[in-house]
Amino acid sequence: MWTYHPELLATPVPRYTSFPTAAEFGDRVGERDYREALQRSAGDISLYVHIPFCEKICWYCGCNTAAANRKQRLTAYLDALHHEISLVGSLMGDVNVQRISFGGGSPNAIAPLDFVRLLDSLFVSFGPRAPDISIELDPRTLAPEWGQVMASVGVTRASMGVQTFSPHLQAAIGRVQPAEMIERATDMLRDAGVTSLNFDLMYGLPGQTLDDVEDSLRHALRLGADRIALFGYAHVPHMIPRQKQIDAHDLPGAQERFAMALFGYNLLRDEGYVPVGFDHFARPGDSLAQAALSGTLHRNFQGFTDDNAPVLIGLGASSISCFPDLLVQNEKNAGRYRMLLSQDRLTAAHGIARTQDDQRRGAIINDLLCRGRADIPDTMLRDALDRLDPYLAAGLCHWNVDHLEIPPEGLPYARSIAAAFDPYRQHSPRRFSSAV
Ligand code: SF4
Known part of the structure; x- marks a missing residue:
């Protein structure tokens, strides 16, 4: 239908994970604005922690991330992140942390013990009582210890980057992860107590057919996904140079992409999933579906969410913090991010004041x-x-x-x-x- x-689709448009969008950010907003916004914040907040590293870099990826192959660089980043957590926490008054989300990159590019240490820091600096904890995971590098750690700290939500189950497409986008690997990761997360599991899937991949889309969706359904995000791949190698490794000849055209999005929508709706916004789907019992059905859904930098905290604090290089009257982004360059923190400074580099x-x-x-x-x-x-x-x-x-x-x-x-x-x-x- x-x-x-x-x-009517010819003009590219933002994803509107914020308004104004990050394209409007400028350097007239910075450290002082961020400090003042932190100091006047009170009540419910959520925390987002960015780990800009991955064990293996996928060719299609537009995230701010780098290979986690140099231990020294990773350690230096984590030291700076601990410093930022304590600095930001010391500036905030009486806040109630509802959620803590770890994203990236791949948070499981760090050692499970380092993850526990970060959580410890967050608890010491922000004193959350019983926050929801969620994490984005790369199934290619999900060691068994992660299951034990997640169970012990009470992670209940996880999102896996899957994109496609088709081996030929995985090869075409530089992300090879056999179906058995994803199945093992799913079992491990369920055993660890994850009750809301999201699979990120993509359409519009080079050489992808409707059969491929169906195969991936059916795999995700068989594995019991509570949520599915079905994104269109955006091929913009002039902005994301690593995408030059992807052969653009085989990319589906606009009409084929449209047909894939429609196919996914119909299939998931017919399977009983609730459409959430324009590209997410959730089982009726999942909190995201309930938010969509009850009109309490929100949009933030992570996409559609049932998180209704008015303030989101982003921690880590390139993270964005969101206040009702201010959007502010941390320094993107990990070296400069570390340097600023070594001087005991907030790393807010640019943003925008939100007018009425x-x-x-x-x-x-x-x-x-x-x-x-x-x-x-x-x-x-x-x-x-x-x-x-x-x-x-x-x-x-x-x-x-x-x-x-x-x-x-x-x-x-x-x-x-x-x-x-x-x-x-x-x-x-x-x-x-x-x-x-
Ligand atoms: S694992 Fe995720 S964040 Fe890392 S390179 Fe691949 S798509 Fe990007």
């Missing part, structure tokens, strides 16, 4: 992407109407009294519809991925 309108207008527009974009509907004040409608018209005319969104609604048929166009309320998006479209 999705209709392909190539002209940004906050209002951010709420509209969040509502459209997470709830499929938003209240639009007249003042904002006037600016957006021209850009919305083609989507309204095609039935991809409609008015319901004073709400703008995106029906299921409009899901592939949700980011493009949301972009109508983004005043920064009038120019430089090349910086973003295609809408599907």
Whole structure:
């Protein structure tokens, strides 16, 4: 029931994991703004810890990560991270940490004991009572000790980078991980007490067919995935040089990509998964599905989330912290990140102050992407109407009294519809991925 309108998908749009997006960050925001935001924060917060290392670098990857092959570099990074945790914690008042997420990179590129030490530091510096702990994992390098450690510290949520189960596609994208390896990792995580397990899968890979997409989805279903994120691969080698290793001749075209996204949506919905936003799916009992069904879903730098803390503190090189009135990113370069911390300084390098207008527009974009509907004040409608018209005319969104609604048929166009309320998006479209 999705209709392909190539002209309405032609303009690349942001993923809107924040508003304003990271493309709007500048160096007028930095250390002092971050310090003040930390000092005035109180109440519920979440923590994100970035480990920018992987044992093996995948060719398609756009993350800020490097090979974990030099022990000294890894140790130096972890020392700096401990320092940052204690520095940031010392600046914050009475906060209640709801969640701690480890991402990367691959957090399991560090030793399990180093992971426990990081958690210890977080508990000492932020004093969380009983936070939800989640972790992103690379099944290729998931040693058995990780299961023991995760069980002992109470990790209940995990996400595995899988992308595809098809061996020929794994070879084409530089990420070889036989199905048995993923099965073993799944068993280990379940034994460790993980109750919410996400599989990241991709469509739009070079040489991929609908049969490949189905094969990967069925594998994930057989393994009992609680959540599935089905992303479109964005081939942008001019921005991500490691993607030059991928042969672009075999990349599916835009219409094929659209068909793959639709196929995945139909298959997962028919299998009883709840569509969450435009590219996530969750079993009805999972908290992400419940958030989608109850209208409490949010979007942050990790994608769709049921985390409703108003403040997210990013720790580690390139991490982004999010406050209602400020977005701020740590220094991306690991060497400079370490150097700043050696001087006892916060590493905030750039960001943006969110004006009242940004906050209002951010709420509209969040509502459209997470709830499929938003209240639009007249003042904002006037600016957006021209850009919305083609989507309204095609039935991809409609008015319901004073709400703008995106029906299921409009899901592939949700980011493009949301972009109508983004005043920064009038120019430089090349910086973003295609809408599907
Ligand atoms: S394991 Fe994940 S973060 Fe690391 S290179 Fe591969 S895709 Fe990127």
